[in-house]
Amino acid sequence: MTEIKHHAYLFDATRCIDCRACMVACSVENNVDMDKTRIWVAGVGIKGTYPDLQRGTMVYHCMHCNHPDCMSACPVGAYTKVEDGPVTYNPDLCIGCRYCMNACPFGVPHFDYDKGIIDGAFIDKCTFCPQRIYNGQEPACVQTCPTDALEYGDRDELIKKAHERIAAHPDRYIDHVYGEFENGGTSYLILSHIPFSALGLPNLPETPVNEVSEKVMEMTIPFALGWGAVLTGVAAGVGLYNKKQEDKAAIAEKAEAVK
Amino acid sequence: MTKTISRRDFLKLGAASVGALAMGQMLPPKVAQAARAAGTINAEGDGFVHSMCEMCVWRCGLIAKVVDGRVVKLDGNPEHPHSRGNLCPRGQSGLMNTYDPDRVRTPLIRVGKRGEGKFRQASWDEALDLVASKMTAIKNKYGAEAMVFSSTHNLSQPLFENLLYAFGSPNYGTQRSLCFNAMIVANTMTYGMEEPARIYDDKLKYILLTGRNLLEAISTSETHDLIMAIDRGAKVVYLDPRYTKTASKATEWLPIKPGNDLAFHLALLNVIIGEKLYNRSFVEKNTIGFDELKKEVSRYTPEWAAPLTGIPAETIARIAHEFADAAPHALAHNGWRTSNFVNSFHTQRAITILNALMGNWDVVLTEAGGEESGTLGAPAQPAYPRISALRLDGVPWKYPVVPFKIGVFQELRDNIVSGEPYQAHGWFISRQNPIMSLPDRGKTLKAFGKLDFIVTVDIVLNDTAWFSDVVLPEASYLERYDPLMPMGDKVFLRQPVIEPQGEAKSALWIYKQLGARLGLGDYFQYTDEEDYLRQQLAPLGVSLEDVKAKGYAEAPETAHSGESSEKTWNTPSGKIELFSDTLAKVGFSGVPTWDEPPQPDEGQFFLLTGKIATSTQFGTQNNQLLHKYSEEPRLWMNAQTAAELGLATDDWVEVTSEVGQIHTQLLATQAIRPDCVYMTPGYGHLSKGLKTAYGVGANDSAVHVTYTDPISGGQALSQTFVTVKKA
Numbered sequence: 003m004t005e006i007k008h009h010a011y012l013f014d015a016t017r018c019i020d021c022r023a024c025m026v027a028c029s030v031e032n033n034v035d036m037d038k039t040r041i042w043v044a045g046v047g048i049k050g051t052y053p054d055l056q057r058g059t060m061v062y063h064c065m066h067c068n069h070p071d072c073m074s075a076c077p078v079g080a081y082t083k084v085e086d087g088p089v090t091y092n093p094d095l096c097i098g099c100r101y102c103m104n105a106c107p108f109g110v111p112h113f114d115y116d117k118g119i120i121d122g123a124f125i126d127k128c129t130f131c132p133q134r135i136y137n138g139q140e141p142a143c144v145q146t147c148p149t150d151a152l153e154y155g156d157r158d159e160l161i162k163k164a165h166e167r168i169a170a171h172p173d174r175y176i177d178h179v180y181g182e183f184e185n186g187g188t189s190y191l192i193l194s195h196i197p198f199s200a201l202g203l204p205n206l207p208e209t210p211v212n213e214v215s216e217k218v219m220e221m222t223i224p225f226a227l228g229w230g231a232v233l234t235g236v237a238a239g240v241g242l243y244n245k246k247q248e249d250k251a252a253i254a255e256k257a258e259a260v261k
Numbered sequence: 262m263t264k265t266i267s268r269r270d271f272l273k274l275g276a277a278s279v280g281a282l283a284m285g286q287m288l289p290p291k292v293a294q295a296a297r298a299a300g301t302i303n304a305e306g307d308g309f310v311h312s313m314c315e316m317c318v319w320r321c322g323l324i325a326k327v328v329d330g331r332v333v334k335l336d337g338n339p340e341h342p343h344s345r346g347n348l349c350p351r352g353q354s355g356l357m358n359t360y361d362p363d364r365v366r367t368p369l370i371r372v373g374k375r376g377e378g379k380f381r382q383a384s385w386d387e388a389l390d391l392v393a394s395k396m397t398a399i400k401n402k403y404g405a406e407a408m409v410f411s412s413t414h415n416l417s418q419p420l421f422e423n424l425l426y427a428f429g430s431p432n433y434g435t436q437r438s439l440c441f442n443a444m445i446v447a448n449t450m451t452y453g454m455e456e457p458a459r460i461y462d463d464k465l466k467y468i469l470l471t472g473r474n475l476l477e478a479i480s481t482s483e484t485h486d487l488i489m490a491i492d493r494g495a496k497v498v499y500l501d502p503r504y505t506k507t508a509s510k511a512t513e514w515l516p517i518k519p520g521n522d523l524a525f526h527l528a529l530l531n532v533i534i535g536e537k538l539y540n541r542s543f544v545e546k547n548t549i550g551f552d553e554l555k556k557e558v559s560r561y562t563p564e565w566a567a568p569l570t571g572i573p574a575e576t577i578a579r580i581a582h583e584f585a586d587a588a589p590h591a592l593a594h595n596g597w598r599t600s601n602f603v604n605s606f607h608t609q610r611a612i613t614i615l616n617a618l619m620g621n622w623d624v625v626l627t628e629a630g631g632e633e634s635g636t637l638g639a640p641a642q643p644a645y646p647r648i649s650a651l652r653l654d655g656v657p658w659k660y661p662v663v664p665f666k667i668g669v670f671q672e673l674r675d676n677i678v679s680g681e682p683y684q685a686h687g688w689f690i691s692r693q694n695p696i697m698s699l700p701d702r703g704k705t706l707k708a709f710g711k712l713d714f715i716v717t718v719d720i721v722l723n724d725t726a727w728f729s730d731v732v733l734p735e736a737s738y739l740e741r742y743d744p745l746m747p748m749g750d751k752v753f754l755r756q757p758v759i760e761p762q763g764e765a766k767s768a769l770w771i772y773k774q775l776g777a778r779l780g781l782g783d784y785f786q787y788t789d790e791e792d793y794l795r796q797q798l799a800p801l802g803v804s805l806e807d808v809k810a811k812g813y814a815e816a817p818e819t820a821h822s823g824e825s826s827e828k829t830w831n832t833p834s835g836k837i838e839l840f841s842d843t844l845a846k847v848g849f850s851g852v853p854t855w856d857e858p859p860q861p862d863e864g865q866f867f868l869l870t871g872k873i874a875t876s877t878q879f880g881t882q883n884n885q886l887l888h889k890y891s892e893e894p895r896l897w898m899n900a901q902t903a904a905e906l907g908l909a910t911d912d913w914v915e916v917t918s919e920v921g922q923i924h925t926q927l928l929a930t931q932a933i934r935p936d937c938v939y940m941t942p943g944y945g946h947l948s949k950g951l952k953t954a955y956g957v958g959a960n961d962s963a964v965h966v967t968y969t970d971p972i973s974g975g976q977a978l979s980q981t982f983v984t985v986k987k988a
Contacts (some may be wrong), residue, residue: 017488019476019506022890026353029886031334036889048504052518052899052931058507145336148347148481149488171494183825 066189075105186210311812315738366763405651407427447609453831520858543620550840700815700965722950894958
């Protein structure tokens, strides 16, 4: 494997057979509780009317966004976007506010309703298997996939591979690599033969949502200062105006008195 | 990334070091000693051990990660040709079979009535003495043939066979007649081999799958091969009354009417022979009986097959042309079982012959390496005693062409009930679950009622163990050695990754102990499992320690038979037999011939069963990880049909066949023919000793009717017709 500058996954929906080996592998590798999962199988299931049928399946977990909304929403900095790709979560900092759950456009972070604040972890999501990828192994879900529907590698190379696959079979694939640009790019890339919306993926702009929100947020203080200055000015102006009106009235009163 | 250690991590570290301290004060257990000697596990009990999966019979290579003497993760072994680094969901979940809280940890002796589930714990000595004394008493009173033995396709099978043949019983039950007898007998009658290997190379252009749901009935490497062939653009035509996950990836799905796959294939042969689309030079050089075949199939036109199969004549003719155009890079996959009817032998023969006519030998089909290697050693042993008693399963007196090693399991059960030609009195069952595997569960329970003594070897209280008199706890596949498995130019090892749970023991140990008590010690001349393996490895000049470290040893491959032009076949004629004189001599048609399958009555449905990726037969439903990721089993019914009957998804329905009735929930779906219903087999367990599986789903064996293909002895598993109404 070539050196990985940016860890990423490539999922090819045309190859996925919905066998769920990835889900079991993840549960074992990460010792996930029996009533929880970090990988989901989504998608359309069977569509159409017998015998004209179509089936789609998508396996997904954390998209490891380049501009993670969870991180942006987190008030205590429990999320980190690691330089080489993974979005990590630190349960020790988490206060259980669940802002990340609302912020994530993919519905990934899951809240552990069974545990109180004393017990620690509140949110459960894919970790990118750091214990494996930094020891020369593929993530557990990728390693076991019997049909290579899930692949792992450097993001740029996987994007190149995805486009090559589309070019080789333009009749088979939708000409788009989901995650290349969506939400500013994700580290989980998807190829599909059916519309991405049918796989349950949101239609997201290329500009990350949080880039807009963060820009707005960045402007808060200057804006507040500026607005304060304006208001001060207005207040001063109003005061001046009132003063003038009062002076006028006083003059008029005086004039009346003179008459 | 920065790593901070939380309070919880500290607690974990504390617990771990206390554990390590306690362990350190004891002598290291046997597995750990051996693993350290082989260099796979360090002094702390951590490491990676190479072994082999047993969540199905495909046997992928695995690498087990062990921490503190516990297996925490299984990965596929990249060097093993069956796994290539991958494991399916069952393989991934394997450690949960071993750590199943319902494991049987000591030998058990029944104290209540059969089926009450009341057992007491016993020592190995007591249990083995009891089993040996009961078996000896049956042998002395009724003859050795009154003991029935059954076990399913596994690596310790040679030692199981030693036990039964040395004991002197001809009664050997395998599961094969419930699975793929038709395929094996058809290949044997045609090519002189059980099952050729399939080659999925870059040139493969066309794949015809007759009910082979390879994307749900996963054989890891072959499933991968099929997906990659599709990826490269190979055309896949898939016949199945259900829209399975394989159907969804196929180029063309043909929802054929059950029982009529034979008509489809006869029509393909009709077009290919009638229009001379076959490989003439290959056929002339390598086959016999072409003229008889030509004459027979001349009446099976696509127009004739269309109303039977529900597939238009022009589609059948087109597929015949496409297949011939793609040949020899065209594969007609035998499947393991098609829609299984009493005519399935002829279906399998027709598929086999289709390949032969295309001359695709050594292109897409080739001789498979056997599971027995001539290069391995074995302990010395005397010849078996001569056995003159008839077999209860009708081989060969009722089923003349069924091989002895395969047998007709359902017939064996039927003759335990009938007492013909003699009454059986005992049943020794190892790693098999006939109460769930055989059709007509009620009849199997009746057979149990006829027996004086039943003993089962298993890792959990499966349904069969639940109804047994003695249960002997076997070590799981992660806890034991098995005999070596040859594959290609290597022999692979299954070795213990962890210590057995409780007092569980390997089959090699159990059979040897029992053999000694039965006076058959000469058939088990090894001191322990490692000694057995050393004797196997002796001719290779490889040490067991080396094999343990790598998980395999190099072994010269059995010589391949070479170019097809000079090839001779292991058949009576030495050729590929399109016409089989062997079949003709015993009164069967020597060429594939039409045999009209029975039809359901008005208001009845074909009952179909078929595999899913997250279970193997009836042996994995208690695995908590597979349970976690499996869908609730329900009865599939075509949505339109369900609406007409006033039924909706999740309604409870009563499913009735001529032998039984079950209650289950319905799934109204577009993915099935309107005249069929489907249920996932292996659910609806009777044993309350399976706490995860008990109460989940309904049992297919309770409604399956026993019908046997008279030629291959295969159970006609799709020939059960049921009515469905609201419960």
